[in-house]
Amino acid sequence: MKENTEWLLCPVCGNKTRDRIRSDTVLINYPLYCPKCKQETLIGVRQLNITILKEPAAQTQSR
Numbered sequence: 373m374k375e376n377t378e379w380l381l382c383p384v385c386g387n388k389t390r391d392r393i394r395s396d397t398v399l400i401n402y403p404l405y406c407p408k409c410k411q412e413t414l415i416g417v418r419q420l421n422i423t424i425l426k427e428p429a430a431q432t433q434s435r
């Protein structure tokens with residue numbers, strides 16, 4: 373039996389993260405970290421629907 377799984381995508385840059393979810397996964401206040409853009413976003417997941425709870429604050433660029 374193969375479950376319907378999807379990669380969690382970063383809401384900031386749109387790339388794949390290291391996490392996968394199944395159709396029966398429920399996440400509440402999950403800190404999703406993106407290794408590419410190095411941002412952490414608080415999300416919620418229910419039935420493969422991802423809700424962004426808190427986006428990272430804007431940061432100034434370092435020189």
